Amino acid sequence: MSESTITGASAETGTSQTPEAAGKTPASSYRFDTVKVHAAYDPKEHNYAFNVPIYQTASFEMGDTARGERLFRQEELGFLYSRVGNPTVDVFERRVAALDGAVGAVALASGIAAVSHAILNLADAGDHIVASPYLYGGTHDLFKSILPRYGITVDLAKSLAPADLQALIRPTTKALFVESIANPVNVIADIEGLAKLAHDNGIPLIVDNTFATPYLVQPIQHGADVVVYSATKGLSGHGALIGGLVLEAGRFDYGNGRFPQFTDAGFTLRDRSERYRSFWEVFPETPFTARIRLALLNYFGAALGPFDAWVALLGLETLSERLDKQLANVRHLIAYLETNEHVAWVEYPSLPTHPSYALAQKYAPRGAGSIFSFGFKGTIEQQERFIDAVRLWSYQVNVGDAKSLIVNSPKTTHSELTADEQTAAALRPETVRLSVGLEDVADLIEDLEQAFAVVFGGGAATAANAAAPAAPAANAVAG
Ligand SMILES: Cc1ncc(COP(=O)(O)O)c(C=O)c1O
Incomplete structure (x- = not known):
């Protein structure tokens, strides 16, 4: 045998x-x-x-x-x-x-x-x-x-x-x-x-x-x-x-x-x-x-x-410690992105406005993970310039890393789907997916801010607002 x-x-x-x-x-x-x-x-x-x-x-x-x-x-x-x-x-x-x-x-x-x-x-x-x-x-x-x-x-x-x-x-x-x-x-x-x-x-x-x-x-x-x-x-x-x-x-x-x-x-x-x-x-x-x-x-x-x-x-061995920190970073990033004029929408089920909010409360009460997407308000060309302009966020297809990652999913991780299939999968062309890591969230926000500035002009984040990110609105992200 x-x-x-x-x-x-x-x-x-x-x-x-x-x-x-x-x-x-x-x-x-x-x-x-x-x-x-x-x-x-x-x-x-x-x-x-x-x-x-x-x-x-x-x-x-x-x-x-x-x-x-x-x-x-x-x-x-x-x-x-x-x-x-x-x-x-x-x-x-x-x-x-x-x-x-x-x-x-x-x-x-x-x-x-x-x-x-x-x-x-x-x-x-x-x-x-x-x-x-x-x-x-x-x-x-x-x-x-x-x-x-x-x-x-x-x-x-x-x-x-x-x-x-x-x-x-x-x-x-x-x-x-x-x-x-x-x-x-x-x-x-x-x-x-x-x-x-x-x-x-x-x-x-x-x-x-x-x-x-x-x-x-x-x-x-x-x-x-x-x-x-x-x-x-x-x-x-x-x-x-x-x-x-x-x-x-x-x-x-x-x-x-x-x-x-x-x-x-x-x-x-x-x-x-x-x-x-x-x-x-x-x-x-x-x-x-x-x-x-x-x-x-x-x-x-x-x-x-x-x-x-x-x-x-x-x-x-550090699963929950990592996720607790990542969820805290997610909350700060969402608070920042939700008020950003260049962001069309933020997709995160722990937000009361999300269609999956009730299910998120039931199945993922601590938070709906360290990964979420936002809609980039602008042309696809501007979106690509934005991704090219980030310095700290790494442009790659992985998720769940200790380091923060960014990707234009429709053109990469989900590029196998036709336009119709992407629509059926609720995946919009303006989607930018973030996988949030363990960095100081002020640096993460500052990096996004400077990348938006590269595309749309305007000053990069000041040291003050980068160092002290706005606290998320009380009910912005539960858990
Ligand atoms: C939800 C999900 N399942 C399965 C896989 C495949 O995992 P692997 O890349 O380890 O083969 C991925 C990869 O991104 C994923 O996101």
Whole structure:
């Protein structure tokens, strides 16, 4: 048997593999900030190394043939080969699972691998997905141009209204896919309502929680079945790696007759008596992540490396501290932009004027993230001159970095969408997206001010107003 048929080792099953079992005290009895630095790691199990070691190894010794047999028959969970499981990656998976209230997690080499693997785990050729119209451009293009070539079709709904989604669901539909806080328009998904709609139709709800992170939105608590992340963004928070995760809530009934890939018995999972078994039988607690690991990760191979998992763990340790500061910076920036004569609109769901305000209060009460867009009042040429004129803000497609980033989304991150598709996705040509970092907000405001001055004339911000940004209006941004 080749190493490619190895057993997954991680957050699937087994006494030492659940988030609750991590560390000497159950991590789940601690609060979020404690979990994010301690969960899923016990120094005693790692030569008393206080920081999580980087297990920089491709493969693992099996010990003896008896143990090899146990591993290959799923009687014992252990590490065999880093494409499907590695101890450093495992800590990262179980720690994020603990933060999200998930029962299983698989890390992947990127956020888009997390999206594609979540879909491929549910849909085969001939199957169908219903998705939100408000999506990251790469996800949109995956749905529009790539998956159909493999026989999987995706319909984007007109809106997130239940009637618009329900109208698209057919017998071959295998999932409902949404972003909790959509990139870049910040529409907030009504996760509870969407979960009910999905479950009434016998399908799971997949939520991309990248913009929110588990600190701001907890999709599983509200009924989501699968959560995906780009760990490249705010979750790790330093723009230092590409990574992703798929998490599972552990409640969905994959035995409902609609998902033969979970219930069909297969050769790979046969037991010692050579009886074929299904994922649903062998991994009843975590069929979704077990199948991603043993079927998709095993054979498509988008594994996250241990060093990147370690970097992500380091970033994760300051998740809430970073976001608290970034949310404070967002409040100051919005107060500045809302009164700026060169700004047509500011799109941020924690603003009472935003259509998603009530949903933001319910799902993201701390604030609707560190990313928001504003409408540049002027021509596209002036908008481009403005972006070229900023000095501190970095012009790039990433988000969720410790440093502040700016981008003209319609021409970059969402350039895969036609003009009509951009309109359907509520993406206006004048949109400028900001990802707010940890700098002193006075410097950030001063930089925008001087860039507006380059385009429209007028003095740059005075030292006084740059150093002391106006306090946001009391009710400008809740949370
Ligand atoms: C919401 C969302 N999901 C997924 C992705 C893909 O993540 P990655 O770039 O890590 O592949 C992105 C990237 O921008 C994103 O914004």
